[in-house]
Each structure stands twice: as C-alpha cells, then as structure tokens.
Amino acid sequence: MPARILRGFWKLTWVETKIFAREPMGFIGTLAMPVVLFVLFGRVLGAGRLASAAKVSLPFNPAILAAVVIAINAVQSLVAIISIYREGGILKRLRATPLSPVTILGAHVVVKLAFTLVSLGLLVLAGRRLFPGVMQVNVFSFAMAVLLGTLSILSLGFVVASLVPTARFAQPIGAAVLYPMLALSGLFFPVNRLPRALQALAFVLPTTHAVALLQGVWDGSGWSAHWLNAVALLVLFAVYTSLSTRVFRWE
Amino acid sequence: MVDKRPVITVSNLVKRYGHTVAVNDVSLEVFEGEIFGLIGPNGAGKTTTMECVQGHRVPDKGTISVLGLDPRRDSAALRQRIGVQHQEAHLQKRIKVWEAVDLWQSLYTRVVDGDALLTRLGLEAKRDAWFMTLSGGQKQRLFIALALIHEPEVVFLDELTTGLDPQARRAIWGLVTGIRERGTTVFLTTHLMEEAERLCDRVAIIEHGRLVEMGSPEELVEKHCPERTVVFTTDDANIAERMQAMGIDVAAVERAQGNASTFTVRGEGDDFVTDVINCVAREGIRVRGFRTEIPTLEDVFLKLTGHGIRD
Numbered sequence: 001m002p003a004r005i006l007r008g009f010w011k012l013t014w015v016e017t018k019i020f021a022r023e024p025m026g027f028i029g030t031l032a033m034p035v036v037l038f039v040l041f042g043r044v045l046g047a048g049r050l051a052s053a054a055k056v057s058l059p060f061n062p063a064i065l066a067a068v069v070i071a072i073n074a075v076q077s078l079v080a081i082i083s084i085y086r087e088g089g090i091l092k093r094l095r096a097t098p099l100s101p102v103t104i105l106g107a108h109v110v111v112k113l114a115f116t117l118v119s120l121g122l123l124v125l126a127g128r129r130l131f132p133g134v135m136q137v138n139v140f141s142f143a144m145a146v147l148l149g150t151l152s153i154l155s156l157g158f159v160v161a162s163l164v165p166t167a168r169f170a171q172p173i174g175a176a177v178l179y180p181m182l183a184l185s186g187l188f189f190p191v192n193r194l195p196r197a198l199q200a201l202a203f204v205l206p207t208t209h210a211v212a213l214l215q216g217v218w219d220g221s222g223w224s225a226h227w228l229n230a231v232a233l234l235v236l237f238a239v240y241t242s243l244s245t246r247v248f249r250w251e
Numbered sequence: 252m253v254d255k256r257p258v259i260t261v262s263n264l265v266k267r268y269g270h271t272v273a274v275n276d277v278s279l280e281v282f283e284g285e286i287f288g289l290i291g292p293n294g295a296g297k298t299t300t301m302e303c304v305q306g307h308r309v310p311d312k313g314t315i316s317v318l319g320l321d322p323r324r325d326s327a328a329l330r331q332r333i334g335v336q337h338q339e340a341h342l343q344k345r346i347k348v349w350e351a352v353d354l355w356q357s358l359y360t361r362v363v364d365g366d367a368l369l370t371r372l373g374l375e376a377k378r379d380a381w382f383m384t385l386s387g388g389q390k391q392r393l394f395i396a397l398a399l400i401h402e403p404e405v406v407f408l409d410e411l412t413t414g415l416d417p418q419a420r421r422a423i424w425g426l427v428t429g430i431r432e433r434g435t436t437v438f439l440t441t442h443l444m445e446e447a448e449r450l451c452d453r454v455a456i457i458e459h460g461r462l463v464e465m466g467s468p469e470e471l472v473e474k475h476c477p478e479r480t481v482v483f484t485t486d487d488a489n490i491a492e493r494m495q496a497m498g499i500d501v502a503a504v505e506r507a508q509g510n511a512s513t514f515t516v517r518g519e520g521d522d523f524v525t526d527v528i529n530c531v532a533r534e535g536i537r538v539r540g541f542r543t544e545i546p547t548l549e550d551v552f553l554k555l556t557g558h559g560i561r562d
Binding site for chain 1: 305307327331342343344345346350353355358360381
C-alpha cells in the first residue's frame with residue numbers, strides 16, 4: 001500500500017516536472033529571470049559594492065533579492081497552476097483516483113522546490129563567473145535557507161490559490177499579494193524602521209524571516225544567530241498549511 | 252440478459268446546496284451488467300446524484316451502497332473498484348497520452364495493458380500527443396481509457412458526449428456498449444434522449460432533483476406514450492370513410508400534390524399498426540407512401556414534465 005502511494009507520488013512529480021519544462025514561458029521565467037535580475041543589479045552596483053555587500057550585509061543585496069524572487073516566482077507559478085487545474089477539473093479528476101489530496105499537492109511542492117534549486121544553481125554559477133570573489137557564501141547553507149523560505153512562502157501560496165476566483169485572476173492576484181511582501185521584507189529598508197502596524201504585518205510574512213535568515217547566512221553569522229527566523233518560517237509554514245486545508249477549494 | 256443483483260442502491264438521497272435542494276428524496280437501484288442512465292435537463296440533479304454515489308459529495312440524508320461498500324467510509328477500497336469520467340473534464344494541457352495512462356496505471360493495484368487499451372479505443376496513433384492537441388472525441392476516449400485502466404466493476408460516465416459532433420458521438424456509443432459486453436456495469440448521465448434510448452437498458456428520469464420515473468426505455472414509452480401514428484399517401488379519395496368504418500381513428504387529412512392526399516391515423520396498442528396494414532391490404536388501397544411514427548423517450552419526457560428536455 002505505501003509502496004504504491006510512493007510510486008504514484010513520484011510518477012506524478014515526474015510528470016508535472018516534464019509538463020512544466022514544456023511550457024517555455026514559465027520555464028524561462030522561473031529559471032532565467034532571477035539570474036538576469038541578479039546580473040543587472042550586480043553590474044549597476046559594481047563588483048566593489050557587491051563585495052562589500054557580502055561583508056557587511058548592506059540592506060540591499062542583489063543575491064538575496066534574486067533568491068527571494070526565485071522563491072516568489074515559484075509560488076506565483078504554483079498559484080497559477082492550481083487555479084488552472086481547478087478550473088479545468090484536473091484537480092477533481094486527480095482526486096477521484098486513489099491519490100490522496102496531500103500527494104497531489106505535495107507533488108507540486110516538490111516540483112517547485114526542485115526548480116528553485118536549479119535556479120539557485122544558475123545564480124551561483126553566474127555570480128562565480130561574473131563577479132569573482134563575491135560569492136563567498138556557504139552555498140549549501142544558503143540553498144537550505146532558500147528552500148526553507150520557499151516552502152514557507154509556498155504554504156501561503158496555497159492560501160492565495162484558494163482565494164483566486166478564476167484562473168484569469170491568478171497572475172494579478174498572486175502578484176498583488178506576493179510582491180508587496182518584498183517591500184516589507186527588510187530587503188530594501190530595515191524592518192525596524194517601518195511603522196508599527198507594518199512591522200507587525202512583516203512579522204507574519206514568511207519573506208521577512210527568509211530575508212533575515214539569508215542575510216545571516218550571507219554575512220557569516222549563520223543559522224545559529226538566526227534560529228528564531230528559521231523557527232518562524234516553520235511555524236508560519238504550519239499555520240498557513242493548516243489554514244489552507246480549511247479554505248482550499250478543489251473545484 | 253441482466254441478472255438482478257443490485258450493485259448500486261440509493262435510498263432516499265437528499266442533497267442541498269444552501270437553500271437549494273439539488274437532489275430530493277431519490278431512490279434507485281442499478282443492476283450488475285446493465286447500462287443505467289440518469290436522464291434529465293441540465294441542472295436537474297444528475298451530476299450531484301452521481302457524485303454522491305461515487306463518494307465525492309456528502310449526502311444530507313439517505314443511504315448509498317456501491318458494491319456493498321459505503322462510498323464515504325470505504326472510499327479508498329471503492330476507488331480501486333470504480334472508474335469515473337467527469338463532465339467537461341480536462342487534463343494537464345501538455346501531458347502526453349501515454350504519460351496519463353502510465354500515471355493512472357501506477358495508482359491502482361490491478362491494471363490492464365495500457366497500449367492494448369489505447370488501441371481498443373482508437374488512440375494508438377495519439378500515444379505521444381499532448382492532451383491539448385486532441386479533438387473532443389479523442390479527449391473523451393482518453394477519459395474512458397483512464398476510467399477503465401484498472402478493470403473497474405462499475406464505470407460512471409457523466410455527460411460523455413456533450414459537445415461532440417454526431418460522428419464522434421456514435422463512435423463513443425459503440426465503445427460504451429463494448430464496456431457492457433465485457434461485463435462492466437455502466438452508470439451514465441445524459442440530457443440527450445436519443446443517447447439514452449440507444450445505450451441504456453434502464454433509465455431514471457430526474458427533474459428538479461426528483462425522480463419522476465424509472466424503467467427500460469421501451470417500458471416507459473409503452474406506459475406513457477402508447478399511441479402509434481401511421482401516415483400514408485394515396486390517391487384513393489374515400490379512404491377516410493373506409494378506415495373509420497373499421498373503427499380506425501383518422502386524425503388528419505391533408506391534400507398532397509395532384510389528387511393525392513396524406514392521411515394521418517392514430518391509435519393505441521401493439522395491434523394498431525397491423526390493423527391499418529390489414530385494412531389497406533383488404534380494401535386494395537394503392538398507397539404511394541407509408542410510414543409509422545413510434546414515440547420516443549423524448550415524448551415520454553415531454554409528457555411527464557410538461558416541457559421538452561431543452562426548454
């Protein structure tokens with residue numbers, strides 16, 4: 001029994017991976033866009049500023065911006081896919097098979113995390129090639145932080161996917177919810193300089209903790225100094241996941 | 252042909268959506284090896300009834316048993332034994348036909364050979380095609396394939412041929428009768444009376460959530476629309492009187508071209524058409540055209556509900 005469930009899970013994950021790779025726009029947008037963003041900002045700042053960003057963790061760090069954009073793109077693509085699948089009755093049809101609901105949605109999460117890793121790999125390669133000496137960060141630690149952040153934002157994505165009325169609205173609503181999170185994340189101005197209400201909002205958004213954790217990994221203070229952010233990401237993941245099990249719509 | 256072992260039993264099913272009663276006290280039985288059709292206009296409650304039977308919706312009242320299982324409580328066991336096709340369903344746009352078959356095969360304990368199934372459904376040339384490139388009929392055939400992949404004992408087909416052209420529709424009808432010939436019970440819904448008449452061993456007419464009537468199409472026609480109509484064209488001017496003299500009701504006489512007239516005669520019962528033929532033969536009436544009109548399920552529906560199926 002569990003063997004068959006596992007087999008179905010990997011089959012579905014693999015099929016969804018192939019399907020995603022066949023969609024040129026989504027594929028290029030997910031993999032190439034964050035890298036291009038990183039390279040452009042890196043060029044504008046110049047290698048010198050980029051290197052000092054690595055040391056003192058300036059509030060604005062293009063590598064972290066690109067990493068968070070990778071996560072947000074993954075979530076936006078998930079929201080779009082879920083709403084298209086719901087509208088087309090694909091979710092309903094999959095649910096009529098012996099696949100469990102968790103398996104159906106879990107496969108999409110795995111696909112998104114896998115593409116996040118590939119995209120991150122491209123980012124690191126581009127950084128090493130174009131800005132030598134800048135990417136001193138521990139890549140494994142950085143990747144783990146991006147994965148944890150993406151997972152947490154994905155769980156919020158399922159809540160957003162439940163609120164999207166039709167597939168047509170998936171893109172604009174996804175963008176309207178996800179991109180303002182970037183502004184509050186501490187990437188552009190420190191969170192403690194925001195008004196109190198916005199600080200409180202920033203606190204329950206996964207991007208804020210993802211950015212703090214990534215900055216910590218980047219400046220070398222590491223997970224131990226930012227374990228609270230890691231815990232916050234896990235707690236938010238649990239909260240958003242349980243919320244989405246209540247509000248998620250299959251049809 | 253049909254042995255009378257029920258595989259689906261629905262008793263006093265009620266399903267509400269807010270204040271709307273979608274299914275109101277429906278009871279029915281589907282027997283092993285038959286094609287059973289739930290027929291009625293769009294919004295009558297056909298799909299809701301079917302989805303309660305499949306275990307996808309929770310009834311507000313009533314009991315349902317499918318293959319001796321409770322569709323809600325035993326849903327995992329039931330999913331291995333029933334096959335479903337949903338109304339207006341889609342798959343992932345860019346999934347290939349063989350990938351869908353392969354994925355579905357991985358989900359069931361006992362499966363049939365995928366390539367043989369695709370060949371049986373005429374999809375072997377489309378193995379590597381993306382779902383989005385298939386025609387409407389091909390998509391429906393793929394959904395039939397996915398519903399049959401695990402050799403289910405009961406197959407549910409919801410509005411299988413809606414939106415298909417007549418040719419594709421006929422091809423699908425052939426496949427559905429093929430499913431029954433292999434011993435699988437078929438539970439389908441349709442708003443096409445011709446489809447129900449061609450395919451179904453028994454039908455249940457449902458309207459505004461209520462079950463109006465149930466039986467074989469022939470039984471229902473015989474019970475509710477027993478009248479037979481014979482229309483013939485002849486040059487014989489006195490035929491109306493001669494028919495009436497024999498006790499045959501002449502409903503209408505219309506003049507056709509020349510001196511010919513078209514007669515419409517109506518009556519009830521199995522013997523009526525024979526009576527008319529005998530009369531024509533005995534009286535030596537020369538007829539140029541002769542046709543009988545036998546009522547259909549469409550007429551039964553009209554009679555029972557007071558309106559046509561498409562109103």
